[in-house]
Amino acid sequence: MIYKCRNCGANAIYSPEKQSMYCPYCDSVDCEELSPGQGMQMCGNCGAEINPGDYRSVVKCEACDSYIIFEERTTGEYEPHLIIPFKMGKKQAQELLKKEFGKRPFLPSDFLSESKLDKIEGMYVPYFMYDFDCDYMFRGTGHVVRRWRSGDYEYTETSNYRLERDMNINFEKVPVDASIAMADDIMDLLEPYSYELLQPFDTKYLSGFAAEKYNMSSSELEPRAIKKAKVDARTLMEQTLTRYSSVTDRQDNINFQTKADNYSLLPVWNYTYIYRGKPYPFKINGQTGKMSGKPPISIPKVIASGLTVFLSIAAIGGLWNLIMGVI
Numbered sequence: 001m002i003y004k005c006r007n008c009g010a011n012a013i014y015s016p017e018k019q020s021m022y023c024p025y026c027d028s029v030d031c032e033e034l035s036p037g038q039g040m041q042m043c044g045n046c047g048a049e050i051n052p053g054d055y056r057s058v059v060k061c062e063a064c065d066s067y068i069i070f071e072e073r074t075t076g077e078y079e080p081h082l083i084i085p086f087k088m089g090k091k092q093a094q095e096l097l098k099k100e101f102g103k104r105p106f107l108p109s110d111f112l113s114e115s116k117l118d119k120i121e122g123m124y125v126p127y128f129m130y131d132f133d134c135d136y137m138f139r140g141t142g143h144v145v146r147r148w149r150s151g152d153y154e155y156t157e158t159s160n161y162r163l164e165r166d167m168n169i170n171f172e173k174v175p176v177d178a179s180i181a182m183a184d185d186i187m188d189l190l191e192p193y194s195y196e197l198l199q200p201f202d203t204k205y206l207s208g209f210a211a212e213k214y215n216m217s218s219s220e221l222e223p224r225a226i227k228k229a230k231v232d233a234r235t236l237m238e239q240t241l242t243r244y245s246s247v248t249d250r251q252d253n254i255n256f257q258t259k260a261d262n263y264s265l266l267p268v269w270n271y272t273y274i275y276r277g278k279p280y281p282f283k284i285n286g287q288t289g290k291m292s293g294k295p296p297i298s299i300p301k302v303i304a305s306g307l308t309v310f311l312s313i314a315a316i317g318g319l320w321n322l323i324m325g326v327i
């Protein structure tokens, strides 16, 4: 499927800045959805060969720059329930990278070059967002210790309490990414997303971005979501135990019941910088701008500045001696 401009026939895309569909060539907002009978491997606009791999549900055609949406991968069992549309456009994402890393020392010189930053790609990442009903039973013994002095004596009083807690917690939309290519720890760092902007899914949001269908099933990912929710459940429980100096004989039993597993697409800007053959992935939350990723250190730059580094260490060493001397 492809979105076309009714005015000039070019590929219409979704604009995060305008929060609507528009044509980047003639600025018209009037577009239509076309489903030319394309095969999986062919661009519906120009006929060039395209390769969606195993999971891509939207691919940009290299020949004509159109965004081709694969209906087989966005409908039926692959139709997302919800989507957070991109709020941040490509320019804004590039500016964020420049702001974050512009003043970093030892960065490879082309890390923020226009040609490298141009390769930044907006992508909808598949997620399952679980609703859980959680029953949390906790038993234990709480101790409160009180000390005071009277005359020559010090007194200690320990009071013991039998603790019983039965909590019922409703978790809503605990997110877990369903993309094999996305490293879990990096994706977790992009949270939180603001759920007020969740929309019912509409294919128009996909035009202009890459997207993947889920590559792991909901039942495969459920244990990860439960693990995340458990951490929060335990934190909540601990908050009810803060008045005790210590808690012993701990026993707990946590049960999760899954009520929903909303299949959703969330917006991420991807920037992959290759340095000495090694990829350095950066991800930016396409809704909030939160970023994750670690840049490489340019070895030639560090060597070039060796003298300065040595001098500043010596200076700090000197300062340290001085302080010690005063003490």
Ligand SMILES: [Zn+2]
Pocket (backbone or CB within 6 Å): 005, 006, 007, 008, 009, 010, 023, 024, 025, 026, 027, 028
């Ligand atoms: Zn147009």
Ligand SMILES: [Zn+2]
Pocket (backbone or CB within 6 Å): 043, 044, 045, 046, 047, 048, 061, 062, 063, 064, 065, 066
């Ligand atoms: Zn094409």
